[in-house]
Amino acid sequence: MIKKFIKFLFKLFLWFLGLSVLWVLIYKFVPVPYTPLMAIRTIEGDEKYETRHDWVPIEAISPYLQLAVICAEDQTFLSHSGFDREAIEKAFESNEKGKKLRGGSTISQQTAKNAFLWPERSWFRKGMEAYFTVLIETLWSKERILEVYLNSIEMGNGVFGAEAASQYWFHKPANKLNTENAAAIAAILPSPQRYKANPASAYVARRTQWIVRQMRYYGPFTLEEKPKEAKTKKKK
Secondary structure, three states: OHHHHHHHHHHHHHHHHHHHHHHHHHHHHOOOOOOHHHHHHHHHOOOOOOOEEOOOOHHHOOHHHHHHHHHHHOOOOOOOOOOOHHHHHHHHHHHHOOOOOOOOOOHHHHHHHHHHOOOOOOHHHHHHHHHHHHHHHHHOOHHHHHHHHHHHOEEEOOEEOHHHHHHHHHOOOHHHOOHHHHHHHHHOOOOOOOOOOOOOOHHHHHHHHHHHHHHHHHOOOOOOOOOOOOOOOOOO
16 A cells, blocks of 8 residues: 555656646746736635736837846846845845845746745745746746746736736836836835835835836846846845
């Protein structure tokens, strides 16, 4: 019985590996139509809740927004392999000291969570997130990771992705966002259900200006080349 059980677990593990790799490969080429978080928000919402989500290729998303989310969420995105060790260590130290919980997730980790998993603070979910992060960093390009991120991230109450957020907050397509618009959307990402990109609260306005400064410090932005070190470290 023990041998049969072990054999069953091994087969189950192989099936999981095969299906997860296939899933990631499919999403390498196919738009992500719906995410677990969208389903959760729909279940949690009332009868007036509406999911706003329109997939667009990265070419249809303003470079300002691409740079804004990198400056706000993960300034080493183009140079790391999925994990920012320094950010993780700082988050761990902060949480160990009993301070306000902070995350150390990179854009790659957030993409893995948004596309394949669910929001939950547990070691199992974090382990799954790490696994899918390794898969997408191995099988996808940085451009594809950013494209999926910008099309799946929550950017408001019921608002998912750059195109929906651009239309919802500024009544324009995502490719028409200017620096301030892009920074304002990036500013609300830590708590998109709590904050508004427009009109912005005092906190969001301050964070928006910080992101704008980071965008200037970052220098020329291109997905094809690794960036030089930012002239300033994050200080929010």
